[in-house]
Amino acid sequence: MSRELKKFDTIYNLSYDGTGKSNEALVSLDDEQRKAVLDEGGFSIVIAGPGSGKTKVITYKIAYLISKGIDPRQILLVTFTKAAANEMIHRAQQVSKNPLDGMMAGTFHHVCNYLLRKYASLLKLDPNFSILDEEDSLTIVKHAINEYVERNEKFPSPSVILKIISLAANTQRSVEQTIEEDFIYFYAFSDKIRKIKDEYNELKAEQSSLDYDDLLVYANDLLDIQSVREKEGSNYLWVLVDEFQDTNKIQYDIVKKFSSIHGNLMVVGDDAQSIYSFRGARYENIIEMSREKDVKVYKIQTNYRSTPEIVNLVNAMIPNNIFSKILKTVKNNFERPIVVSTWDSLEESVFVSKKINELINSGISPFQIAVLYRNHSQSMDLQIELSKSKIPFTVRSGVKFTDSKHVKDVLSFLRVLVNPKDSISWMRIFQLFYGIGKKSVEKVLYDETFKREPIDFVKHISQFGDKYEKIEEIFKKISAEDKPDDVLNHVFESFYSDYIAFTFEDRIERQMDIKRVIEIAGRYKDINDFLTDLAITEQIDIDRKEKDKEESVTLTTVHRAKGLEWDVVFVISVNPGDFPSSFAISEGKLDEEERVFYVAITRAKKYLFICRQMSGSRTPYYGNRIQINGNKYDFVEKIPPALYDHWKIN
DNA sequence: GTCTGTAATCTTTTT
């Protein structure tokens, strides 16, 4: 492990202005934070409790490195979302007053995508590959299933198959091993599922398409090539990884390879906040790494976010406390968290909505209020209630805008232009035209000439019949070299606008959506850049302006609330079966649910309301309603009663 | 072969 940095014995070296005279920046860090920032190299882990200034540590770390003369291009920052990366760069820039141009920062998917486009030829990949979302992947899996599974044969559903294939990739295990360890119930199907996976991979290769997992898998393979690892690895003198508790096996491997040359790696995370095990995340990565040789472990455990009352409750609920953390608090006493019991979901919605109204009237900004829930459907009643009360709200969970049919339809045109082999998109396009259904699509897709030169072929596709005329017309006017918004504009004006008007009830909204897509596309010169960003950047806000967001209450799943904070937080539907989910109860995966709950309650700065329904959980799908009284899966039962006030609403 | 209306099925979390 090389130590490229000199040891610095004073804290005066980091400055706002880069002159080395002011120590203002470092003084604003506490002792725990400062130790982590001043770490001089090698492997280190920062165990960061919620609200302990983790972002601050990373941003100061970056500023510190830059003040030592390290080129921003020598730093690789991997974060959980693109938004987090942007935020950190922005703040690091403010601290250091130095531009951070050229710094590599983004999610694993961003970093891997970058590598793959750059070195595609080494893996015999088309650099213009499409990125498949879950729906696309599922479509292909279904095709693969048809190859091996008889009609009416009893078999796990396509989405389960995809889940198994995906988990296997993320944990770098074989399908058989994955089934044995995590899906034992499907043991009898192991052989067929492996065949389906092979077929699925072949189909993707034929279409030059990669799914989300492939981005990681191929990038990891790429870094196994010595020349690539050495070239990329020596680019990065420092590697920083945020939310390390949510990295999975393959991501951990990628990190190791990136830092294999210089050996300066700092990971930041909190094992108690690991909530992505369904895609292979292992908080054990932190523990494993902490046991490696020469690793330094820093703990930052002072909570700057929440009131002492909230921190007390949080401390009582820390899951799998391996590093025996206990949060310290710095804020003044305020109010105790409140457990609110209502009869059912409707009553709960009415309560939350009324309370929000009160809080807003007392001067709290709607922007500082959030409602968190375990799954999206739990927000439906509340959405209705908030609308009735005319309380503005923004929903972060649910179907992503870019997943809606109309948006995917128009994007398909862009996708086939850059990657003509993308038959998933061709299918979508063809079926938009009246009179073309599944059978016709197959006929075209299997046509030899089409297979060879799809784009040229569609310019004469009307020889297949009159119903193809419109397609021919459109493709004569658009090309891969055009700007993305020009292509979309043409598609929209020449037919898709009419298609919407003819097909959908909510035509105006959908047409507006497409216009907004075109507007966003206008920020890009290159079609592929635009498509890639849409595919792997978490949220493209489409229907709301920044100003609207500031004036509205946030509704979100706990998963999407990661890293965020609000003055007022309502956690709703904390009923056994809802939260923790019935799924987790039946699978015996309660520890992860506890961590999700922990993440939820640690988002609150001043007011925390934990809402539960006495009528029991509303998950009829899994059979019996689960009674709440005395239930061992009841989170509220686990909180010492002295730490909260109880309100009973009726 | 395609379109359309209705019945059946499934429902966690996300890049």
Next chain:
DNA sequence: GATTACAGAC
């Protein structure tokens, strides 16, 4: 509640 499968009309 949303997607999918199926049946029957064109």
